[in-house]
Amino acid sequence: MRIKDEKAMLAFGRKLAGAIRPGDVVTLSGPLSAGKTTLVRGLLAGLGHRGEVPSPSFALVQPYDMLRPPVWHVDLYRIEDPAELDELGLDDVGGEGVLVVEWPEHSGHRAWPQALALSLEVLDDGARALTARVPAAWEGRWPPR
Ligand SMILES: Nc1ncnc2c1ncn2[C@@H]1O[C@H](COP(=O)(O)OP(=O)(O)OP(=O)(O)O)[C@@H](O)[C@H]1O
Ligand SMILES: [Mg+2]
Numbered sequence: 001m002r003i004k005d006e007k008a009m010l011a012f013g014r015k016l017a018g019a020i021r022p023g024d025v026v027t028l029s030g031p032l033s034a035g036k037t038t039l040v041r042g043l044l045a046g047l048g049h050r051g052e053v054p055s056p057s058f059a060l061v062q063p064y065d066m067l068r069p070p071v072w073h074v075d076l077y078r079i080e081d082p083a084e085l086d087e088l089g090l091d092d093v094g095g096e097g098v099l100v101v102e103w104p105e106h107s108g109h110r111a112w113p114q115a116l117a118l119s120l121e122v123l124d125d126g127a128r129a130l131t132a133r134v135p136a137a138w139e140g141r142w143p144p145r
Contacts, residue, residue: 001129001130001131001132001143002123002127002128002129002130003035003120003127003128003129003130004127005126005127006035006038009035009038009039009042009128010038010039010041010042010045011042012039012042012130012144013038013039013040013041013042013043013044013045013046014042014043014045014046015046015144015145016039016042016043016046016144017042017043017044017045017046017047018046018144018145019138019141019142019144020043020047020069020098021069021098022069022095022096022097022098023069023095023096023097023098024069024098024099024116024137025098025099025100025101025112025114025115025116026043026098026099026100026101026115026116026117026118027100027101027102027104027112027115027116027117027118028040028100028101028102028103028104028118028119028120029103029104029105029117029118029119029120030119030120030121030122030128031122033122034120034121034122034128035120035128036102036120037053037055037075037102039118039120040053040073040100040102041053043071043100044064044067044071044073047064047067047068047069047071048067048068049064049067053073055075056073056074056075056102057075057077057078058078060074060075060076060078060079060088061073061074061088061089061090062074065097069096069097069098070093070096070097070098071097071098071099071100072090072093072097072098072099072100073100073102074088074090074099074100074101074102075101075102075103076101076102076103076104076106076107077102077103077106079103079106079107082106082107082108082111085107085111099112101115104117113135114135114137115135116132116133116134116135116137116138116142117132117133117135118130118131118132119131119132119133
C-alpha cells in the first residue's frame with residue numbers, strides 16, 4: 001500500500017483505529033523517520049485522543065489509559081539488552097489493552113508472534129510503502145476501511 005504523505009499516514013492510522021480490538025498488538029518496523037510515530041498519532045486520534053503524542057524514544061513506554069481500548073505506545077529503539085523488556089511491565093497490559101510497538105526487532109527475538117506486523121519503507125519520491133504480515137486474528141479486518 002502506498003501512503004503519499006504525512007496527512008495520508010495520519011488518515012491510515014485513523015482507519016486502523018476503526019479496526020482495533022482489545023488485546024491487539026501492532027508492531028511498526030522501518031527506518032528512522034519512516035513515519036511510525038505519525039501512524040500512531042493517527043491511530044490515537046481515531047480512538048479519541050486529543051493532545052500531544054510524544055515519541056516514546058526515551059520513556060520507552062507511553063500509556064494512554066483513558067482511551068477505550070487503552071493503548072500502550074512503546075518504542076524499543078534504545079533497548080540495548082532484550083532483558084530490559086521485562087522491566088517495562090508490558091505483561092500488565094493484559095487482554096484489554098492494545099500494544100503498539102516501534103522497533104520490535106530490538107527485542108532480540110519475535111516477542112509478539114501474534115502481532116499485526118506493519119513495515120514502512122521510504123520510496124524515492126518521499127512517499128511510504130506499507131506492507132503487512134496479517135495474523136489470523138486480523139482476517140476480515142485487513143485492510144482497514
Ligand atoms: N508518507 C509519509 N508518511 C509519514 N511521514 C512522512 C511521510 N512523508 C514524509 N513524512 C515525514 O517523515 C517524518 C516521520 O517521522 P516519524 O516520527 O513518524 O518517524 P518514525 O518512523 O517514528 O521515526 P523513529 O524511528 O525516529 O521513531 C515526519 O517528519 C513526517 O512529516
Ligand atoms: Mg517514532
